[in-house]
Amino acid sequence: MTGTARSPEDIAAYLASLDCVHCGLCVEHCPTYRQLGRESANPRGRVYLMRAVMEERIEPTPDVIEDLDLCLVCRACESVCPSGVAFGEVMAQTRSKLKKRGPIRRWMMGALLDRKRLNRAAALMRFWQRSGLRVLRHLLWGRLKRMEAYMPTVPHADARRPLPRHAPPIGETRGRVALLEGCVMSVLFQDVNRDTMHLLQAAGYEVVVPEGQACCGALHEHDGDLETAHRQLARNKDAFAVDDVDAIVMNSSGCGAAFSSADMPAPVIDLSRFLVDHGEHLSFGAFTEPVAYDAPCHLHHAQNETTAPQQLLTRVPGLQLVPMDLWDHCCGAAGIYNLDHPELSGRILDEKLDALERSGASVLLTGNPGCLMQWRAGVAKRGLRVEVLHLATFLAGQVTA
Ligand code: SF4
Ligand code: SF4
Known part of the structure; x- marks a missing residue:
């Protein structure tokens, strides 16, 4: 690295970029490379570009910025990288330096x-x-x-009302967990939050929704606004320092990834994993239509939770979980990527919609508000008869005890 004083975060990002050995194992897993086919639109090329910018060997010209901006930060490259390149961290730090916001x-x-x-x-x-x-x-x-x-x-104002601060367990008490309402979730998907709360209560847990909690800052981090992202995490760290909480349960994978990256006062765990590990006595009614699962990137790649949603679904009698190609690839929502890059986001989603059609599923499950919106918009545009649901909504509709 050349130039004047660098922050510890700059140095950490630079060192992480040096971990890349240019093996190219990540290339075919990159959704933007699948569409654009050029080196500068794949992880290896982007690491090379970011390093060159950090070393001041190249200027961050509009073309360079565009290639970096076209990254979904889906982190699929991290899942397959044998050198453990912390791609998301390098990209977040680079964006914090280069991104202009109108x-x-x-x-x-x-x-x-x-x-x-x-x-x-x-x-x-x-x-x-x-x-x-x-x-x-x-x-x-x-x-x-x-x-x-x-x-x-x-939804109507009544459906957007805040969650109760406490909800008692149903039946025998097994513990106490905390829940994040989120920002987009609390306004557009408060029904998912209520379903999450109900599942946790049915599993025997008291649910607390701590006062003072705030947006997790994941979208800000995605956008390179690290200052806001860190401030939001610090606020939440204070808010979630409540007594006797066994875990902080997350139902939005983006928020889950953000919380997992911080030293929170209690273990952070996705709802699916929590119910696999602690909801053993839950039972579900039968469901016989074909169901597909699409993994949210920030659950599958960023939190490495690759099996719990499918494991839970095997507990629904009669449920036929149909395989869907590209189920672990980004759907193109990626924060507000679909607003910033509608053409490329649409192409990425089109490939996934083809896969959904081929799967024959009549229900598609996922676990992130951005993915829900992206999929629902795509399914409606194509006129498919597929219901797109959050896993919590689906399970809450099936739970019998
Ligand atoms: S984060 Fe996703 S879009 Fe970006 S380089 Fe890695 S695989 Fe490609
Ligand atoms: S897999 Fe990892 S080490 Fe190999 S090119 Fe991709 S980022 Fe670099």
């Missing part, structure tokens, strides 16, 4: 940090969706237009 982006990212603001935006969006104003959507432009198109139907 006013709309800053507003959007800022809104995630404030539940009241997020709720006001949701109320406005609901009014837009229900008042007939949508006929004017052709007047929208750019990212705003794409955001409008991807936005699911915003």
Whole structure:
């Protein structure tokens, strides 16, 4: 590394980039390389570019920035890298130096940090969706237009109300866990949070939703705003320092990956793994339609949780889990990638939709709000008769005890 003073994080990212031995084992696993086929759009090429920028051998020209920006940060490359290159860490640090954010982006990212603001935006969006104003959507432009198109139907204010701070276990008490409501989850998918809470109660756990919790900062990290990401994690670390909690249970893989990267006051665990390990007495009603599972990148690659969702599904009598090609590849949602790079995101999703059609599934399960929105938009656009659900929603609908 050359140049003036570097922070410890810069040095750590630089050292991580040196771990790459250019073997290329990651190349075919990279969704953007599958589409674009050029070296600078695969992990090896991107590590090389980032290192060259850090060493000041090349300038971060618009072309270089574009190639780095086209990375989904899905971290599929990390799962297969024999040298253990911490790709996500190198990319986050590089983006923190290079990424420019305009006013709309800053507003959007800022809104995630404030539940009241997020709720006001949701109320406005609901009014837009229900008042007939949508006929004017052709007047929208750019990212705003794409955001409008991807936005699911915003639930009624009553369905967006905060979770209770405490929920008692159902039946015998087995322990106490904490739950994160999240930002997008709390506004657009509060039903998933309620289903998660119900499953945990049915498993015999008291659920606490700590006061003072906040957006986990995962989207900010993805966007290279590390300062905000670290601040959010610190806030949550304080908020989750509650007594006698066995675990912090996560139902959004992006938030789970962010929490897992920090030294939280209790073990951080995905709902699927928690129920496999601690929900042994739960029983489920039969389900006989074919079901496919699509792994969220931040569960499968970032948290290395590759089996628990499928294990849980084997406990649903009659359930036929059908194989789906590319099930462990990114769906193209990747934070707000689908808004930033709609064309490439659409191509990535198209390949996955082909795989979904071939699988013959009538239900698709996943575990992240961004993936739910991306899949639902794609399924609707293609006119497929496939229900896209969060794993918690599906299991809560099947649980009998
Ligand atoms: S994080 Fe994903 S998109 Fe980015 S280089 Fe790695 S595999 Fe490719
Ligand atoms: S697999 Fe790892 S070491 Fe090999 S090229 Fe990819 S990032 Fe580099």
